Amino acid sequence: MSRSRKNQMPTKCAAPPALSDDELYEVLDDDASPQVLRHLEICEFCSERLDKIRQFERSLQLGLHRFDCPPSDQIADYFHQNLTMWETGNIQAHLEHCPLCQKELKYLQTFLALDEEDSALSSESISPLDQVQRLVNQFADQVVRLLTPENNLAYGVLKTRRAQEQPLIYTNGLVSLTLSLEKVIEGLKITGTILDREAEGRWRDGHVEVISLSSDRPPFQAAIDEDEMFVMDTLSPGRFNINIYAVDGHILRLQDLEIQL
């Protein structure tokens, strides 16, 4: 359909009789006959009338689309039965005649689990710890990787550079952690470098936790920088486990590292 941009609106039909309002609405609904469509191609008067109807309909729809639908949060709260009786009644009344909100609720139902088993997490009668236990097991199976000392040693011993020429390397074949130790004023300083052959950059912005096995003090913590290195400088000699956490949930674990002067 072509439109010419003349300064004056056409005042009469180019091919009378002019199209009826019914026929114009048929065009809006894509139900028009070929004759009606041909008429519009040659008649600017009827085309302008059609445009006017279309624009009015469009301005109504754009301005009023779903204006009295409840906010999406309320639909979600209704889904979780978190509303008062009065609010629930209002939502139910609205849902009865709003297919769009019905679809939205259906989408939530499809996406979010709310059957008896899964509602355990929000139910007081069944402990969520069962879920946590399952999670821990899956967690351990899927993303926790144990690193062991290179050369298949039973456990690693980390000494200062003066006493140990080569850094200590822990590995699992795909990921390796190189550790070196030096004496500083505050105590002992560990520098660690992670090399992940499987996913470069995975460990950036992660963090490290060093847990003492020989005392009850809280773990030492350090952040991993963008070069996938970390520094921890207030250690004392002893035996430690080390956990290294990536932001995507992967974990590296070293067990029983001995740090000596």
Added chain:
Amino acid sequence: MTDDLSQFSVDHLLDRCAEQATKKSEIREDQYCFELVRRAFLAWDEFALKHVLHMYRTVWSKHWIRNPHELDTHPQTAEDFKNIAFNKVNENFIRQKKTMADFPDLSRFLGYLKTILSHEVGAYYRKREVREFRLRKTKTDDGDDTEKMDQIPAGDDSSQEVERKQIWQKIDERVKALLKNDADQILFNCWIKLDLSHDEILQHYSHLWHNKNDIRVARQRIQRKLERDRDFLELLKDLRERR
């Protein structure tokens, strides 16, 4: 004997938390998991937070998100929702200064997490639907955009939201005054507010209209009434100015 939980490491708390799962409910102790949550959100222990974040992200994906593949064809993934929802929980704790009294036990906290997640999913769906609707309505038959994308509002400009709601209320009242026929009011809702197709309208209201032509005739009648009403047109103009 009551443990001093503040002395335990995050790792130790996780072990103890998991250990409780094997016990019967009468003797189970929730405080270890709860301490993890407390440290994460209220003591601002960054490492506990990251640990709890990971712990409950996986809980969501395994037990709360039924069909993550549903989102495979859409821009945001299930992982994005989890990230957004967890950040929202974090923000709420800062902004609303939540305390432990808000969560007397762990299950309530997990319920809260789940609610936040569903809010994010719902909000995403609604925004997507509204955006697709506006894109549909702002194209001409020639495929040109009559309204540029950057002029289409996000739909949640809170600074004008109150005024818009007041105008909507007046429009609603004016429409009810003009369309005294119940069927016309229903059609106005279906056609204008919900942009349903004729087939969808017939599916829901076959007792009111028998075929598409009936609907078309009713639409013409409604549109003529609205076009000729000066008050209604003024309200519509006001609404357009606040978009």
